[in-house]
Every structure is written in structure tokens, then in C-alpha cells.
Amino acid sequence: MKVVVESFTMDHTKVKAPFVRKCGQIKTPKGDVITKFDLRFTQPNVNAMPTGAIHALEHLMAGYLREEVEDIVDISPMGCRTGFYLIKIGEATEEEIAKGLINTLKKVINSQEIPALNPVQCGNYRDMSLFGGKEYAKEVLESLEKEYLKE
Amino acid sequence: MKVVVESFTMDHTKVKAPFVRKCGQIKTPKGDVITKFDLRFTQPNVNAMPTGAIHALEHLMAGYLREEVEDIVDISPMGCRTGFYLIKIGEATEEEIAKGLINTLKKVINSQEIPALNPVQCGNYRDMSLFGGKEYAKEVLESLEKEYLKE
Ligand SMILES: [Zn+2]
Numbered sequence: 001m002k003v004v005v006e007s008f009t010m011d012h013t014k015v016k017a018p019f020v021r022k023c024g025q026i027k028t029p030k031g032d033v034i035t036k037f038d039l040r041f042t043q044p045n046v047n048a049m050p051t052g053a054i055h056a057l058e059h060l061m062a063g064y065l066r067e068e069v070e071d072i073v074d075i076s077p078m079g080c081r082t083g084f085y086l087i088k089i090g091e092a093t094e095e096e097i098a099k100g101l102i103n104t105l106k107k108v109i110n111s112q113e114i115p116a117l118n119p120v121q122c123g124n125y126r127d128m129s130l131f132g133g134k135e136y137a138k139e140v141l142e143s144l145e146k147e148y149l150k151e
Numbered sequence: 152m153k154v155v156v157e158s159f160t161m162d163h164t165k166v167k168a169p170f171v172r173k174c175g176q177i178k179t180p181k182g183d184v185i186t187k188f189d190l191r192f193t194q195p196n197v198n199a200m201p202t203g204a205i206h207a208l209e210h211l212m213a214g215y216l217r218e219e220v221e222d223i224v225d226i227s228p229m230g231c232r233t234g235f236y237l238i239k240i241g242e243a244t245e246e247e248i249a250k251g252l253i254n255t256l257k258k259v260i261n262s263q264e265i266p267a268l269n270p271v272q273c274g275n276y277r278d279m280s281l282f283g284g285k286e287y288a289k290e291v292l293e294s295l296e297k298e299y300l301k302e
């Protein structure tokens with residue numbers, strides 16, 4: 001396995017958010033492929049999601065995105081709070097992931113509550129904004145639909 | 152591959168941070184194992200790291216932890232800001248990971264700068280605290296050394 005910190009190789013000044021980008025691939029010893037995607041929600045160094053919004057999206061997307069994309073290993077917020085990394089077993093195109101994300105964001109916008117919003121299941125249940133998560137979901141959804149669902 | 156959101160199955164009121172916990176395992180189609188560890192820095196629902204501190208630790212640990220633990224797929228901050236998830240290919244014990252984390256935190260404490268701290272390589276280079284990252288590293292290191300390096 002080759003050790004590369006992939007996220008440090010993209011020029012963050014050259015991208016236009018939101019976007020879905022295949023940002024890394026690893027081969028396991030027995031020959032399976034693990035693929036990593038950058039799900040960028042806000043423009044790097046221009047906007048960042050508040051902690052309550054990105055935390056709410058983490059909880060909501062943990063379930064919804066697994067309903068849309070097969071063999072997910074992990075979905076995690078970026079430390080910079082501009083998006084998420086999605087890690088899955090196997091191959092997928094950016095377009096397939098973007099369509100899965102579009103469906104996920106629609107479910108987020110229609111959510112009435114945040115799953116696992118309690119001190120037993122969450123490490124910081126007070127820092128959570130369903131309103132904030134939905135507002136970012138709406139913005140990202142609108143742009144992704146224009147980009148990936150055009151005829 | 153079985154779909155389980157592992158982090159929602161631990162009782163966050165029953166743990167005592169800091170700790171290292173094996174929290175999930177996945178088998179790939181060809182039979183490799185992917186293991187996920189919970190690297191918990193602060194006590195759930197009591198303390199959470201400020202964004203600048205956890206972001207600095209994300210950048211610092213991305214390189215240092217890969218020097219200590221083989222075949223890392225990902226290290227990512229938790230949305231609750233109480234710790235990180237480590238995902239690696241293959242097996243490892245909690246003790247092995249804890250010892251790798253101890254060496255990592257020592258390197259963090261001795262760091263004079265944050266890698267990739269610029270708008271080209273980072274999505275939010277202004278939200279970064281080397282001081283904060285080091286202070287949390289010191290606290291976690293002290294407890295982990297007591298727990299895992301006792302004779
Ligand atoms: Zn949470």
C-alpha cells in the first residue's frame with residue numbers, strides 16, 4: 001500500500017464548490033480497491049460550515065448516503081469544515097457518487113429529526129443544528145442538480 | 152459487506168476519555184480486513200476541542216500517525232470534536248494503536264509548524280491553532296502513557 005496524504009495534493013484555490021471529486025485510491029493486499037471521494041460543500045477559504053450544521057449533516061448522511069451508495073466504509077467531516085470525505089470499497093464514478101449525494105441531500109431536507117441525537121449515542125449532542133444542516137443541503141443540492149442532472 | 156454505523160452503538164456515557172477503542176471491522180470481497188479505531192481525546196458531552204485545535208491535529212497527525220501505524224486508509228476528525236477515527240487495512244490491537252498514537256502526540260508537541268498551512272493545500276487555513284493542538288496533545292499523551300506504558 002502506498003502512503004499518500006491525498007488531500008494535500010489538490011490546489012484548493014483552483015476548485016469551484018460544491019463538487020464531487022475522486023481524490024484517492026488504494027489497493028488492498030488481496031487486490032480489492034478502496035476509493036476516496038471529496039464531497040465539497042463550501043468554497044475553500046471562503047466559507048466553512050458552522051460546527052452544528054456539519055455535525056447534523058454527519059449524523060443525517062451516515063444513514064442516508066449508505067442507502068444510496070454501496071459498500072461505504074466511512075463518511076467523515078473535514079477538519080476545515082468545507083465538506084466530507086467518503087470512503088468506499090470498489091470503484092465508482094464521480095457522477096454516480098454525485099447522484100447518490102443528490103438523493104441523500106433531498107432526504108436531509110425532508111428530515112424532521114436528527115438520528116442519534118442524545119448523550120448515549122453522540123459525543124456532543126448539544127452542538128447540533130438541523131436548521132443549519134438543511135440550509136447547506138439546499139445550497140449544495142441546487143448546484144449539484146444543475147451540474148449533474150442537466151440533460 | 153454489512154452496513155452498520157458503528158459509532159452509534161457505543162454508549163458515550165459509559166466511557167472515560169482519552170482512550171483507544173477498536174470500533175468496527177469490515178471484510179472486503181477478496182477477504183482483506185479493514186479495521187476502524189476510535190481515538191477519543193476528550194470526554195463525550197463534557198469537553199470538545201475548538202475547531203482550530205482539532206484542525207491543527209488533523210494536519211499534524213495525517214503525517215505523523217502514518218509514520219507509526221502501517222497501512223492507514225484515513226484519519227478524520229469526529230463531527231462532535233471529541234476525537235478522531237482511524238481506518239487501516241489489516242488487524243491491529245488497541246494497545247498497538249495506542250502506542251503509535253503516543254509517539255504521534257510526542258511529535259505533535261515538538262512541532263514548530265503545521266504542515267500544509269496555506270490556501271493551496273488547505274480548505275480553511277485561517278482556522279488553525281498550533282498552540283491549541285499541542286495543549287490537547289499534552290493532556291491526551293499524559294493519560295495514554297499512564298494507561299498503556301505502565302510496567
Ligand atoms: Zn455526534
Ligand SMILES: [Zn+2]
Nearest residue numbers: 080273274275
Ligand atoms: Zn486543512
